[in-house]
Amino acid sequence: MPTPDAIRWQNEQLELLDQRLLPSQTTYLPYQRAEQVAAAIKDMVVRGAPAIGISAAYGMALEALYLASQKDANWAENLSSARTILAASRPTAVNLFWALERCDPLLAKHADIAELAEALLALAQQLHQEDIAINTRIGDHGAALIPEDSLVYTHCNAGALATGGYGTALGVIRSAWRDGKLRGVIAGETRPWLQGARLTSWELMQDKIPVTLAIEGAAAHLMREQKPSWVIVGADRVAANGDAANKIGTYNLAIIAKHHGVKVMVAAPTSTFDLTIDGPDIPIEQRPSEEITHSRGNPVAPDQCQTHNPAFDVTPAELIDAIVTEHGVILSPDRERIRQHFADAGVKP
Ligand SMILES: CSC[C@@H](O)[C@@H](O)C(=O)COP(=O)(O)O
Numbered sequence: 001m002p003t004p005d006a007i008r009w010q011n012e013q014l015e016l017l018d019q020r021l022l023p024s025q026t027t028y029l030p031y032q033r034a035e036q037v038a039a040a041i042k043d044m045v046v047r048g049a050p051a052i053g054i055s056a057a058y059g060m061a062l063e064a065l066y067l068a069s070q071k072d073a074n075w076a077e078n079l080s081s082a083r084t085i086l087a088a089s090r091p092t093a094v095n096l097f098w099a100l101e102r103c104d105p106l107l108a109k110h111a112d113i114a115e116l117a118e119a120l121l122a123l124a125q126q127l128h129q130e131d132i133a134i135n136t137r138i139g140d141h142g143a144a145l146i147p148e149d150s151l152v153y154t155h156c157n158a159g160a161l162a163t164g165g166y167g168t169a170l171g172v173i174r175s176a177w178r179d180g181k182l183r184g185v186i187a188g189e190t191r192p193w194l195q196g197a198r199l200t201s202w203e204l205m206q207d208k209i210p211v212t213l214a215i216e217g218a219a220a221h222l223m224r225e226q227k228p229s230w231v232i233v234g235a236d237r238v239a240a241n242g243d244a245a246n247k248i249g250t251y252n253l254a255i256i257a258k259h260h261g262v263k264v265m266v267a268a269p270t271s272t273f274d275l276t277i278d279g280p281d282i283p284i285e286q287r288p289s290e291e292i293t294h295s296r297g298n299p300v301a302p303d304q305c306q307t308h309n310p311a312f313d314v315t316p317a318e319l320i321d322a323i324v325t326e327h328g329v330i331l332s333p334d335r336e337r338i339r340q341h342f343a344d345a346g347v348k349p
């Protein structure tokens with residue numbers, strides 16, 4: 001059974017699959033306003049860098065449709081406030097800002113709110129569809145790097161649930177499975193939100209790709225004992241120098257992988273690149289303490305316990321063997337190779 005869509009446009013409204021409830025419940029929540037979409041991104045109803053960007057574009061379209069329906073004379077000001085609210089939802093995934101920047105020329109171009117609303121909706125649907133095609137290309141480029149009979153290790157969820165469909169890291173895994181190269185996948189559970197346990201293992205099981213769930217603490221042991229060929233992860237932001245921000249724990253995995261001679265692949269679309277900064281400058285989101293002091297509402301730490309809960313870390317480029325985009329593969333990424341990759345593709349991230 002294919003993974004259900006994380007994002008769908010139905011009955012003139014946005015519907016988001018509530019990923020907080022997976023895998024036990026498949027529930028779609030309806031959205032009519034940008035502020036609601038921003039809250040859904042913050043609360044992780046929808047998550048994963050490309051899915052966040054697509055949802056934000058739909059959020060802009062929804063707000064414009066609402067303002068058009070209200071014949072709001074202050075629509076320009078109100079739409080600009082909605083953009084600010086969406087931009088404040090999560091700071092690390094650069095796809096959010098990329099999607100909002102894709103909306104900006106339309107805001108400048110259309111003087112009529114009804115026309116603007118239609119144009120924003122068409123853009124959101126286009127970004128959504130394009131993302132699926134981009135991920136298929138990433139998957140195929142990445143799969144070419146996977147040796148026969150491979151076991152691979154993935155972290156968090158960079159799958160269909162995190163994107164318009166197919167996935168980035170899980171796109172590579174899907175393509176490698178299709179090509180008969182995979183013996184199995186190890187999914188790290190990804191504390192505290194358990195994207196690996198709740199989402200990745202579920203998503204791969206739906207596609208009948210053999211997956212084994214493991215706790216993060218088992219990573220070094222498993223890399224020594226089971227010798228995966230690659231660690232394959234997504235990214236929330238790839239910087240100009242090739243450093244990549246991804247789910248907290250990715251940096252640990254890259255260090256462990258280096259020690260055991262396991263290669264590290266980052267699979268990410270052009271929209272995840274931010275060539276205006278280097279890795280140390282990537283903003284890292286801090287999530288609420290309750291995510292680690294509580295499990296499904298039940299305390300698992302002493303009351304008032306101090307916490308650190310960074311949602312992402314930055315893996316230095318020297319620990320990354322390949323970054324795979326829809327345009328191909330950047331081996332041993334660094335500033336110059338990244339610049340050349342996009343120059344060759346004729347695109348400007
Ligand atoms: C294709 S998704 C890439 C990344 O966004 C993914 O690996 C990740 O870290 C998601 O974090 P999340 O906090 O679940 O949004």
